[in-house]
Amino acid sequence: MTDRAGWQNATLVTLLLEPAHRMVGELVERVAAAGFPDIRPSDSRVLENLDPGGTRLTELAARAQMTHQSMGELVSGLEERGYATRIPDPQDRRARLVRLTPQGRDLMHVALEELAAIEGRWLAHFAAAGASDMRAALAGALEREQQSHPAAEAADD
Amino acid sequence: MTDRAGWQNATLVTLLLEPAHRMVGELVERVAAAGFPDIRPSDSRVLENLDPGGTRLTELAARAQMTHQSMGELVSGLEERGYATRIPDPQDRRARLVRLTPQGRDLMHVALEELAAIEGRWLAHFAAAGASDMRAALAGALEREQQSHPAAEAADD
DNA sequence: TACTATTATGCAGGCTACCTGCTGAATTGT
DNA sequence: ACAATTCAGCAGGTAGCCTGCATAATAGTA
Numbered sequence: 001m002t003d004r005a006g007w008q009n010a011t012l013v014t015l016l017l018e019p020a021h022r023m024v025g026e027l028v029e030r031v032a033a034a035g036f037p038d039i040r041p042s043d044s045r046v047l048e049n050l051d052p053g054g055t056r057l058t059e060l061a062a063r064a065q066m067t068h069q070s071m072g073e074l075v076s077g078l079e080e081r082g083y084a085t086r087i088p089d090p091q092d093r094r095a096r097l098v099r100l101t102p103q104g105r106d107l108m109h110v111a112l113e114e115l116a117a118i119e120g121r122w123l124a125h126f127a128a129a130g131a132s133d134m135r136a137a138l139a140g141a142l143e144r145e146q147q148s149h150p151a152a153e154a155a156d157d
Numbered sequence: 158m159t160d161r162a163g164w165q166n167a168t169l170v171t172l173l174l175e176p177a178h179r180m181v182g183e184l185v186e187r188v189a190a191a192g193f194p195d196i197r198p199s200d201s202r203v204l205e206n207l208d209p210g211g212t213r214l215t216e217l218a219a220r221a222q223m224t225h226q227s228m229g230e231l232v233s234g235l236e237e238r239g240y241a242t243r244i245p246d247p248q249d250r251r252a253r254l255v256r257l258t259p260q261g262r263d264l265m266h267v268a269l270e271e272l273a274a275i276e277g278r279w280l281a282h283f284a285a286a287g288a289s290d291m292r293a294a295l296a297g298a299l300e301r302e303q304q305s306h307p308a309a310e311a312a313d314d
Numbered sequence: 315t316a317c318t319a320t321t322a323t324g325c326a327g328g329c330t331a332c333c334t335g336c337t338g339a340a341t342t343g344t
Numbered sequence: 345a346c347a348a349t350t351c352a353g354c355a356g357g358t359a360g361c362c363t364g365c366a367t368a369a370t371a372g373t374a
């Protein structure tokens with residue numbers, strides 16, 4: 001119907017976004033099927049930056065490259081659904097540590113397994129299409145970009 | 158600050174999204190600097206699917222994989238800012254054709270040039286990092302995925 | 315003991331980019 | 345001529361971000 005020959009004439013941006021969206025969509029589906037139907041794509045912004053012992057909100061926000069306010073909302077969401085808690089930080093009474101609950105750890109276990117399966121399938125697709133190590137290609141390109149283009153981004157250091 | 162070694166340990170999804178977001182951000186910046194400060198990322202959802210002679214809303218929506226209502230909003234936005242118009246479709250009085258105005262064509266000219274420059278730089282990064290033809294790798298992987306995973310998506314057969 | 319600057323968090327409100335549900339007009343097929 | 349379909353648009357809602365402002369704890373200085 002779309003009359004376009006395929007993905008050949010799409011922009012590079014679209015070609016990058018499309019696999020990402022499909023992977024996220026499938027992960028959410030699989031995690032829901034495994035007993036966690038209330039998990040949303042944005043939850044990964046928290047989960048993938050959490051340290052085992054707990055992490056401060058501002059640190060989570062910095063890692064995810066977002067404001068602490070937005071990260072606070074995401075954490076509150078996970079908290080309401082029983083996947084995370086905020087405990088006082090013994091090192092600094094201003095701060096709190098965001099930690100997984102037992103239910104949150106169960107979720108992480110399932111999510112990491114499903115993600116590995118999905119990533120594995122796509123990595124094979126990429127390899128078959130000429131990119132033998134897509135992860136290295138993407139990570140390498142990002143590093144080259146940061147060196148050649150000190151541009152934009154966080155003015156944190 | 159983020160204490161992570163780099164992009165090595167990020168998920169494949171993040172590695173795909175990060176270059177895409179940077180490319181989009183830079184394109185919007187460059188287009189703004191070239192005299193079009195009111196262009197937003199979502200405008201590309203319309204522009205990249207417009208045929209030279211004009212295109213129907215439902216066709217635009219199908220190509221962009223969104224609802225016609227949402228596409229209608231995007232087109233209205235471009236219309237208000239003077240980049241597009243809706244003219245009656247001579248073939249079908251129910252329909253209208255979305256077309257670029259002269260200002261819209263100026264925008265497209267600039268945007269395509271800037272996009273080519275940005276994509277070129279990234280394609281070089283990817284090649285240097287081991288993916289000699291990233292576009293082919295991404296397009297090929299998407300095709301393989303569609304064959305192996307008839308899954309989800311449009312029921313348009 | 316203040317006093318100041320900094321850091322950590324949270325609340326209020328706003329914006330973009332999508333969505334579903336519904337209505338109405340024009341077209342097509344019988 | 346009439347039902348089913350297609351095209352477009354309006355109303356209202358949601359997710360995921362944002363900025364601005366307020367509050368509490370800490371660290372440094374005097």
